[in-house]
Amino acid sequence: MGEPMDSLVRLVEEDDAILREAVKDYTVADLADGWYELDDKQSLEVFLALNQEMRSELISELPSTDQQNLVVALSEQATRNLLEKMDPDDLVDLIQSVSPQVRTDVIGHLSEEARKEAEFLLRFDDDDAAGLMTTRYAAIRADLTAGQALAFLRRAPEELETIYYVYVVDGLQRLSGVVSLRQILFAADGKKIVEIMERNVVTVRDDTDQEETAKVLEDHGLIALPVVDRWNRLLGIVTFDDMIDVIREEQSEDVYRMSAIGGDAEEYLESSIPRLIKRRLPWLVLLLLAGTVTTNVLALYEDLIARFAFLALFIPVITQTGGNSGTQSSTLMIRGLATGHLHPDLIGKALVKEALTGLVIGLATGLVIFLRSILLPPGVHLVEAVALAVSLSSVVLFASLLGCVVPFIIDRFGGDPAVAAGPLMSTLIDVAGLSVYFEVSKILLS
Amino acid sequence: MGEPMDSLVRLVEEDDAILREAVKDYTVADLADGWYELDDKQSLEVFLALNQEMRSELISELPSTDQQNLVVALSEQATRNLLEKMDPDDLVDLIQSVSPQVRTDVIGHLSEEARKEAEFLLRFDDDDAAGLMTTRYAAIRADLTAGQALAFLRRAPEELETIYYVYVVDGLQRLSGVVSLRQILFAADGKKIVEIMERNVVTVRDDTDQEETAKVLEDHGLIALPVVDRWNRLLGIVTFDDMIDVIREEQSEDVYRMSAIGGDAEEYLESSIPRLIKRRLPWLVLLLLAGTVTTNVLALYEDLIARFAFLALFIPVITQTGGNSGTQSSTLMIRGLATGHLHPDLIGKALVKEALTGLVIGLATGLVIFLRSILLPPGVHLVEAVALAVSLSSVVLFASLLGCVVPFIIDRFGGDPAVAAGPLMSTLIDVAGLSVYFEVSKILLS
Numbered sequence: 001m002g003e004p005m006d007s008l009v010r011l012v013e014e015d016d017a018i019l020r021e022a023v024k025d026y027t028v029a030d031l032a033d034g035w036y037e038l039d040d041k042q043s044l045e046v047f048l049a050l051n052q053e054m055r056s057e058l059i060s061e062l063p064s065t066d067q068q069n070l071v072v073a074l075s076e077q078a079t080r081n082l083l084e085k086m087d088p089d090d091l092v093d094l095i096q097s098v099s100p101q102v103r104t105d106v107i108g109h110l111s112e113e114a115r116k117e118a119e120f121l122l123r124f125d126d127d128d129a130a131g132l133m134t135t136r137y138a139a140i141r142a143d144l145t146a147g148q149a150l151a152f153l154r155r156a157p158e159e160l161e162t163i164y165y166v167y168v169v170d171g172l173q174r175l176s177g178v179v180s181l182r183q184i185l186f187a188a189d190g191k192k193i194v195e196i197m198e199r200n201v202v203t204v205r206d207d208t209d210q211e212e213t214a215k216v217l218e219d220h221g222l223i224a225l226p227v228v229d230r231w232n233r234l235l236g237i238v239t240f241d242d243m244i245d246v247i248r249e250e251q252s253e254d255v256y257r258m259s260a261i262g263g264d265a266e267e268y269l270e271s272s273i274p275r276l277i278k279r280r281l282p283w284l285v286l287l288l289l290a291g292t293v294t295t296n297v298l299a300l301y302e303d304l305i306a307r308f309a310f311l312a313l314f315i316p317v318i319t320q321t322g323g324n325s326g327t328q329s330s331t332l333m334i335r336g337l338a339t340g341h342l343h344p345d346l347i348g349k350a351l352v353k354e355a356l357t358g359l360v361i362g363l364a365t366g367l368v369i370f371l372r373s374i375l376l377p378p379g380v381h382l383v384e385a386v387a388l389a390v391s392l393s394s395v396v397l398f399a400s401l402l403g404c405v406v407p408f409i410i411d412r413f414g415g416d417p418a419v420a421a422g423p424l425m426s427t428l429i430d431v432a433g434l435s436v437y438f439e440v441s442k443i444l445l446s
Numbered sequence: 447m448g449e450p451m452d453s454l455v456r457l458v459e460e461d462d463a464i465l466r467e468a469v470k471d472y473t474v475a476d477l478a479d480g481w482y483e484l485d486d487k488q489s490l491e492v493f494l495a496l497n498q499e500m501r502s503e504l505i506s507e508l509p510s511t512d513q514q515n516l517v518v519a520l521s522e523q524a525t526r527n528l529l530e531k532m533d534p535d536d537l538v539d540l541i542q543s544v545s546p547q548v549r550t551d552v553i554g555h556l557s558e559e560a561r562k563e564a565e566f567l568l569r570f571d572d573d574d575a576a577g578l579m580t581t582r583y584a585a586i587r588a589d590l591t592a593g594q595a596l597a598f599l600r601r602a603p604e605e606l607e608t609i610y611y612v613y614v615v616d617g618l619q620r621l622s623g624v625v626s627l628r629q630i631l632f633a634a635d636g637k638k639i640v641e642i643m644e645r646n647v648v649t650v651r652d653d654t655d656q657e658e659t660a661k662v663l664e665d666h667g668l669i670a671l672p673v674v675d676r677w678n679r680l681l682g683i684v685t686f687d688d689m690i691d692v693i694r695e696e697q698s699e700d701v702y703r704m705s706a707i708g709g710d711a712e713e714y715l716e717s718s719i720p721r722l723i724k725r726r727l728p729w730l731v732l733l734l735l736a737g738t739v740t741t742n743v744l745a746l747y748e749d750l751i752a753r754f755a756f757l758a759l760f761i762p763v764i765t766q767t768g769g770n771s772g773t774q775s776s777t778l779m780i781r782g783l784a785t786g787h788l789h790p791d792l793i794g795k796a797l798v799k800e801a802l803t804g805l806v807i808g809l810a811t812g813l814v815i816f817l818r819s820i821l822l823p824p825g826v827h828l829v830e831a832v833a834l835a836v837s838l839s840s841v842v843l844f845a846s847l848l849g850c851v852v853p854f855i856i857d858r859f860g861g862d863p864a865v866a867a868g869p870l871m872s873t874l875i876d877v878a879g880l881s882v883y884f885e886v887s888k889i890l891l892s
Contacts (some may be wrong), residue, residue: 165626185596268799273803288814309752313745321734365727
């Protein structure tokens, strides 16, 4: 964080002019990072001390509750000025995140043109490419010369999100090419755009999923990516900074799914308690019910446990180590499949690797538990330590293989490996691990 | 994937001209995605069918084993041409990923100028900002006019990574400002750069960690970010597309750490078996040894288990559900802290939220296990089911609280919550859960 917020807080009580001077040392990123430290009154004062441009930049970076508080607290004129300055895509995000009542208010404050723009963008699903796009792009006709295009760009409104790519459209708004500002600069003045433009434009359709959109932009190293409808008409562009947000968001969702948390990647403090319960309880109950299969497996050995109670002491060690080993291997597969470095038909290669890795890791952990259980309290007999070591080695190997196979299988059937690998796998690993442990113990102890 | 690879594979046997024509339908991203499907011979043939520009773009996208194979297989002249066309940052990555022998070869093939450039870049740590930068940026003096600057940019070499930001340096190469191409275009021809340039340039130091660098670029929505040394001399720039890779890489590392896998985010197929063992075994053994504390706890109840063997049947259910609930809550904290949405001083707020959520989830899972254990086989008595329900409810609540607190504490002491939360937390949860379970059972059963 660049500048600490508390020095600003002290100035809130002072003269407005002093505060207005002090905020000039802060960047929008500084303010957004530290905004949570301000109470409602302080945040309004600080916000009002900013110039119009910073206000509109800052508000798009704030969590939705803060956005809502500010919009409600601002005067009518201040809201109008704020909204007028905002980028259409940020404006639409704001409209979508505030309460229905505030929303009507916000839309009522827009100018005729801005309202039309917002209403156009609001028609699209906010998880699709079109939900992230802005309509403020530069478009020209193919028969302009490079010199004319440059003159056009020099007069272009400042609000354009980027002028580094210029899209070439026909009279029906259909996208026929793209030319970079760089190409225009390098071309001779009299050269026609149609001669220098790239005709194979990388585009996404309006209903392309946002994750796929981010991948296309990233694969082609683009600053901006045009969004077209099914008649190839240019609707808007998505830019790389919005895609970075998408990548982070999708990543959080992957992590959440692997940790048995459902729903979107919303911010923790913005999630209400009922919402948190709804995201967590169903998965926890599902895992719990799946996990009780172990109870039925253990019931088969109830007599054995009654006779040799010390066997029960190692149950958590077996299940946890098996689970950890399975998680290691499934995580490597899930990430590999998600990032595209692993492909479904490489399952054989991966399986061989996991078999050898699992064997070594299994033998090593078996040795560790053998030594631990005979050397340290509570201490067990040699034969029991052997049973333990054999079971642990087998369950670690088995878990590595299962952790490898299950994500591939789920991927093959079109499921999301990150969601499904958890409950299915851990139950299978526990059942297998405990069965081996008690079977081996039964043989060795009888 | 745009185009399937197998149609290319069929053409490898055909006339070279046909293959050269066919690859024109493929983008670099298509080829990189499908490259793993080609064997060594096929990949060389396809590579040779590409034009120089695509070759140099493609090779920077390939895994290091494929890079190495290609460099070894290409003729001396083809290697020379390839290296000449590559961006310096990609070239340095290539040099770092091939074997020492091939490395000497590659450096020997470089032109005098390219070798100096590469040697300059190779001095920096590849996890730092300077390790990701390119030296091909546009720099001008402050006393140029906008018109002169534009003329300079129009003649600038095509190799420049970007001309959309132009850096203003003095005679000692010290960075004094930045001006966007857009600002130059909007300015009157006679306007001096010094009058329109932004003096507060957002920069990173050469030894800034790559994750921090990505955050700075993202926070400010920049396409490129200048890297300076401690005398503020401009060394190079890092661009947004390299930062997207960093973001993905760092996220993979976070996921790996949470799954008890050490080391960098390397690709699975590139990791050798000894390397995989080294990344996984130490954590597994650490978790195993920590986990054996449960054995000592259970040893306290060995007599109880001997008398009431059915108590052992629910050990996995208690530990797994506690662990899952702790993981849910710690994951939310770890992600929140990592993305900056949660701040260290918000621990109180989070704790209240987790207490209430944990209470509801605990009671609900307690009810589920109560019903499950009396209604379904193996079936237990009412009093046992009560003991089970009480223990599970307590352990879920406890785990939610612990999962909340531990990441904050580790973060406070400067550690990485994702690494340390695992072993410490799961052991504490198991010990607490099993103690409650057996204590409650002891009271109710006696």
